Amino acid sequence: TSTSDGNYVTCDVRNGVAVVKFSDPKEKVNSLSEGLTSEMKVHLDRLLTDSSIIAGVLISGKPSNFIVGADIGMLEKCKSAGEAETLARGGQEMLLRLRSSSKPIVAAIMGQCLGGGLEVAMNCHYRIAVKDKKTVLGLPEVMLGLLPGATGTQRLPALISLPEALTMMLTGKQVRADKAKKLGLVDLTVNPLGPGIKSPESLTLEYLEEVAVQIAEQLAKGKLTTNRTRPLPERIQALLFKNQWVRDNLVFAKAKQGVMKQTQGLYPAPLKILDVVKTGLERGEQAGLEAERRGFGELSQTPHSKSLIGLFRGQTLCKKNRFGKPAREPKTISVLGAGLMGAGIAAVSLDKGYDVVLKDMNANGLTRGDQQIQKIYGGYLKKKKITQSEKDVYLSRLNPTLNYADIANSDIVIEAVFEDIKVKHAVVKEVEKYVRPDCIFASNTSALPIAQIAEASQRPENVVGMHYFSPVDKMQLLEIITTDKTSKEAASQAVQVGLKQGKVVIVVKDGPGFYTTRILSFTMSEAFRLLQEGVEPTKLDKLSKAYGWPVGTATLLDEVGMDVGAHIGVYLEGIFKERIAGGTRELGDAIMASGFYGRKAGKGWYIYDNSAKKGSPRQMNPEALAILKRHSLTPKLENTDEQIQMRLIVRMVNEAILCLQEGVLHNPLEGDVGAVFGLGFPPFHGGPFRFVDHYGAGRLVSLMETFQNAYGPEFAPCQLLLDHAKDPTLRFH
Ligand code: NAD
Missing domain, CATH: 3.90.226.10 (2-enoyl-CoA Hydratase; Chain A, domain 1)
Structure with missing residues (x-):
């Protein structure tokens, strides 16, 4: 029957x-x-x-x-x-x-x-x-x-x-x-x-x-x-x-x-x-x-749940290739630069079936990168995510090299060399001498416009941005950047590779800092100013975590690396001028001169002592605090806890909305997904756009005006936010 x-x-x-x-x-x-x-x-x-x-x-x-x-x-x-x-x-x-x-x-x-x-x-x-x-x-x-x-x-x-x-x-x-x-x-x-x-x-x-x-x-x-x-x-x-x-x-x-420890009671x-x-x-x-x-x-009616469901939907959408299947499916990836990022990018490709050529310019760099990859796969094995024979197969696909000739067979080259336009230009030119004309060139630059990198290319239609986040094997987001010249095929191949690597992919238009680096820089600039106004790093961390950021803001500066932050900050300041104002350049210079770059240097706002007992309280770096004292600023408002939290958040939110207004972002959903999965924007707020929907654009604008009157144009709400404030029926979602 x-x-x-x-x-x-x-x-x-x-x-x-x-x-x-x-x-x-x-x-x-x-x-x-x-x-x-x-x-x-x-x-x-x-x-x-x-x-x-x-x-x-x-x-x-x-x-x-x-x-x-x-x-x-x-x-x-x-x-x-x-x-x-x-x-x-x-x-x-x-x-x-x-x-x-x-x-x-x-x-x-x-x-x-x-x-x-x-x-x-x-x-x-x-x-x-x-x-x-x-x-x-x-x-x-x-x-x-x-x-x-x-x-x-x-x-x-x-x-x-x-x-x-x-x-x-x-x-x-x-x-x-x-x-x-x-x-x-x-x-x-x-x-x-x-x-x-x-x-x-x-x-x-x-x-x-x-x-x-x-x-x-x-x-x-x-x-x-x-x-x-x-x-x-x-x-x-x-x-x-x-x-x-x-x-x-x-x-x-x-x-x-x-x-309570995990969520601060916020969920x-x-x-x-x-x-x-x-x-x-x-x-x-x-x-x-x-x-x-x-x-x-x-629970179903809480903003928390609505935000998290919105993100879930966004995440699902960002697991699809909006450019359609590429005509040619990439099989061999060459990664240039075996540093922190390059090795990470290679690692997430090997177990997805890609053959990976990992090229560096010096043997030490290559060995370091190779060790990083071994460590990642050792971890998978230990956690029983893979078997020993799977590990052997995956690692056998890796070809570490110092010779450009070995990249000749690549379908896509992803560069993760030093963040310097001259170095990037030299690399583009060198690569094009060796690869097939249909090979895609992707850059993992943090902030340099892709179009500017493509100026050195004979085939700018093949050039695209693939901006990964550190640590690459843990962070879900990949931001793909297309220029006016990027072909649909190049974009489609880049997205395809990202999806196969297991990433949630947002696609944005080219510009300085693209979307994620740009909006983060505005908040970081504000964080520096708050530190200069006497808000201690521990307090900044406590308040940002209490607001739902997974990592405290001062700690994040240490993690990203103060040198990296300062480098990007100076570059973006040259472009965004007074709009990105916050901490002073002098403070940045002093930190750079001190060598307190953060975790990788052993000292930033905190001291990183590998021999310290697990769970022992973190130690402040008194020398960094002394530098802050020498560059102190007078707060223009009373700096209540809420003001501090809101100053950090509005800088990011306003800039995100401006990115949408300018067409850098294609839609609010990708903006939310990018901020949460790439930068740790408090997930229960759902991302900058859903945040505005829940908080109220009108309320946000009047708060920004208070800040603007005290500080200056860096707190001026952008036009799209003003439009939403004027008409409460307008919503981003
Ligand atoms: P890194 O200093 O750890 O590694 C750079 C590596 O590139 C070094 O091993 C160096 O020997 C190698 N290299 C330099 N020039 C080369 C060349 N011409 N050919 C081959 N190899 C070369 O740097 P990183 O942190 O991995 O950053 C690399 C890129 O990724 C930069 O553009 C950076 O802005 C970007 N990025 C970094 C992060 C981050 O969090 N560190 C995040 C996103 C993007």
Whole structure:
């Protein structure tokens, strides 16, 4: 018997077991969309009440994923907390019905099983998962400012140990099948079918389903029970956690401490998760579920959640190549300069299948770069992200060299040599002597206009900017810069490479500092002035972190490198003149003369002592503080905490809006994605543009006018911001 009557859900019966398969016909991934859930309900209604033939039910997904979560669009349609609560209640009711079925229900998990998907699986009676890299289980709702709203907050702590459940929900951490088995989240794991078999993905899924059908049969016949006896230490632990005092004072107190440290208390979702889990444990599942759906409704309407969802959407969009597939797919990349950036760029290319030529001009530089790459891959191996043989394969694709002749076969050359236009020009000319005419030339310059670099090129249509962020293997963003002359093919190839390297890609128009470097420089200029006005580096750090920046502003200066910052600052000052005013040039010169460049020099605002004990308090650099004293400025306002935080933020926000006004940015979404993923703009504010939408353009303009009256034109709001202030119906999103 076979019934296949819907678009999203099909059902056929094997050995008395109904095999229910989810497969969204239009999307690569299954999500709990309106279409899928309504079909799922129809099937379940029939299957769970049909007593004649069906012995058990098996739920399965696509070969590439089980279900990746709820459809966010459904949530965005909810205009009130009440509506979102109703949505959650619907999900809860459907899944409770699944769990209360007298027929055994087995989940066969292959690929991502996240959010609502894991909630479905957790309400089945038995879970089987494939032991491969792409099969992961997790509840990432917290990353969207939400909580798992369809029984997840109650089911996870019922299945696995409380501290582990909290960690998964509070961080959104995903676990692979073998870890999930250890935790008690899945009951059985199966190995994937090996490579060399035709289409192993779909064969593995078939095999998984076959095993799952047998399990369902055995469960139905009572030959197998869901034996969830945990090992003795865990059973003792669970007993301890039954005691409320222990739970509150050990588990919850510790979890809350972790949340406060991570988020400064700025994000409501993790705190709400703690509340809701606690309610369930203290007052029973019914009360827990009620708190869950109410909490879900409330969180869904917070600006935090809207910002994070906006960013998620932006991130998804920036994972597509807007120029379309390139005519020629690059295979060999040459990276020039084996410094911090060059080695990083090479590293993120090797495991994506690229052959990489890494060229430096001196042997020491090359050795240093090679060591950096070895260290990155050593780390992957240690964390079990890759196997030893994978590591060997990836590193075998690296060809370090001192000779230009070795780049002859490149499809794309990415230069990361010194930030000096003369050096860049020399490199362009040299490269063009060796490579094919269709080879793309990309520059990783921090601030030099790409068109200016392209002046040395015979084929400016092949020249493009690829601006990576440090450390390249950790930072998600890549800013691609096109000039008026850059061809669509060159842009498309550059984007393609970035996407394959795993980056979130924004595309901006050429100009000094492009988008990210430019807007950061304005905030950094203001930071220098605040330091000169007597705001201590520690205070600046504390206030910026309290505002949601992941790294304190003074620390960021040390991390970027004061020399790099000063170099870019002087260059941009020559272009943006009084608009970029802030800290004085004399201070910059004094810092440069002192050699306090930041972390890499061992001294910046702070002292970096590698032998210092982990966790010991950071040491200020008294000599740098003395320099600040010698260049002190008188504050023009009272410098309240809020004024300090706002001066940092408005400089960046105003400049971002000006970038949109000037066409450097193509849309506000990329502006938000760039600022958050590249610069650490507080994520719950969603980026400079969403920040204005929430804060109010009018309110922001009047604040800027206060600053402008005290300081000068550097605080003048740009025209587009003024337009938004005049007409409150105008919004960036
Ligand atoms: P770095 O000083 O660590 O490395 C530069 C490397 O280039 C050195 O190993 C040097 O020997 C080599 N080199 C110089 N001239 C060369 C030539 N003609 N041919 C081959 N190799 C040459 O510098 P970095 O921090 O890696 O920065 C490199 C570029 O990336 C700069 O343009 C910089 O502005 C840009 N950038 C840096 C960062 C950052 O955070 N460090 C971020 C984005 C962009």
